[in-house]
Amino acid sequence: MAVYNSNANNLLSSAESFCPGISLDCVILGFHDGNLKVLLNKYACYTKWMLPGGFIYKDEHVDDAAVRTLVSRTGLSDVYLRQFYLFGDVSRTSIEENEDMLIRQGFGKEDLTVSNWFLQRFLSVGYYAFVEYAKVKVQSSIEEDIAWFDLDNLPQLYADHNHIISKALSTIRSRLSSLPIGYELLPEKFTLTELRIIYETIMGSKLDRRNFQRKILSTGMVVKLDEVYKKWGQKSSALYSFDKVKYQDALKNGIPIF
Amino acid sequence: MAVYNSNANNLLSSAESFCPGISLDCVILGFHDGNLKVLLNKYACYTKWMLPGGFIYKDEHVDDAAVRTLVSRTGLSDVYLRQFYLFGDVSRTSIEENEDMLIRQGFGKEDLTVSNWFLQRFLSVGYYAFVEYAKVKVQSSIEEDIAWFDLDNLPQLYADHNHIISKALSTIRSRLSSLPIGYELLPEKFTLTELRIIYETIMGSKLDRRNFQRKILSTGMVVKLDEVYKKWGQKSSALYSFDKVKYQDALKNGIPIF
DSSP: OOOOOHHHHHHHHHGGGEEEEEEEEEEEEEEETTEEEEEEEEETTOSOOBOOEEEEETTSOHHHHHHHHHHHHHSOOSOEEEEEEEEOOTTSSOHHHHHHHHHHTTOOGGGGGGGHHHHSOOEEEEEEEEOOGGGOOOOOOSSEEEEEEETTSOOOOSTTHHHHHHHHHHHHHHHHTTSOOOTTTSOSSBOHHHHHHHHHHHHTSOOOHHHHHHHHHHTTOEEEEEEEEOOTTSOOEEEEEEOHHHHHHHHHHOOOOO | OOOOOHHHHHHHHHGGGEEEEEEEEEEEEEEETTEEEEEEEEETTOSOOBOOEEEEETTSOHHHHHHHHHHHHHSOOSOEEEEEEEEOOTTSSOHHHHHHHHHHTTOOGGGGGGGHHHHSOOEEEEEEEEOOGGGOOOOOOSSEEEEEEETTSOOOOSTTHHHHHHHHHHHHHHHHTTSOOOTTTSOSSBOHHHHHHHHHHHHTSOOOHHHHHHHHHHTTOEEEEEEEEOOTTSOOEEEEEEOHHHHHHHHHHOOOOO
16 A cells, blocks of 8 residues: 555544544634634645544544544634534535545555545534634644634635535624624733624624724623723724623623624 | 344345434424424334434435435425534444334344444434424324424433434524524414414423513514404404514514513
């Protein structure tokens, strides 16, 4: 067998340990430098970026497999992680694309029957996670590159991964009419502009600055601090913090903001 | 092979056509006689009731498999059907329980290795459906009994199916703070008591009759008709109907009722 790449070797040797025909994909969202970002990875031998994902061990809860995937790529374990959809389109992955990836990982064409496990149809269960950007330790290696991408400037991804990200965002968007967002994404102190950008990115539309400020402050969830943020050459901005009790209460009971 | 039951025979002969290790279960909800009900089925040879479910053909979209399951049990195809969760607990089904079911279906103990396909671990994707009770043609047969059960008086079900129903209800409940309910469940003309009972059953708590009436009418979604419903020996009740345009608008944009 012409496999010289350890990823491919590992994949084949552990195939029997995994539930067949099902994978998971994580849409890991972080906020940095005025942009909502998603974490992607790319095998060194392959051309396309993809969502950090993996398989489910036969003796493992699906949620635990998602946590394992998250930890291995970010170093974080205690994060806001939610299952949101099972992607079950027959043509969501293509045999040609997967064969191409296997060949680039070191399989010879003659070996592809060996890898039938990987070439079967896969359903994939999607999870989304909110992480604090600064706390993520991106776990790149020689074989796997990991990087943040702005949500509004994504490359063409492997299989249906662009669609998985869209579906994650529309799921989060459908929650926004009754549930708050931002606590897990922002550092302890933040500006209202940062919080507004998170809402705008997920809603896919611009919000009036003053209106947003008035609405968000009227919930009592966000508290103004006695500190400002000042960047050289710019006007200073007031800093805010979440009232954790009120935020949790809003998460539990719903809070109409828009 | 000692299989004399055609269900079991069919199952084994088609196992190779299905995606391995994944099933689907449908929580089909209907409203009748003052109660929110769920449709369950029971194999004649087996002791426990279960959610109508099935497997996914290797060349079939998961959503299409859910529609197929629904049509085969209710005769209805054009219904409100939504995927809501992938159940991935390692011990959600038990080998003992499944062996017991196979033996009752006509397998000899010596045949159980033949049925390994069915005894493997199964993940299951849950769908819920809202149907109009009167339109359902329950498709019972000699081998499979199908019946409606009140949601507040369920028997102990197969595997984790009680949990799947609870999760469906909590998912629907989490939507109630911003989305309307009732259009697919009620006939064209209904009383506000019927609509209130649907909300109460899903919220798991009683609602003040007058308060509910005031809130629901203030949305403009529900219109009073110039007709009443009168049961012999009882007070007559006003009949109402949904304003379809306003209901669809509320489904799309959200509507805070509670």
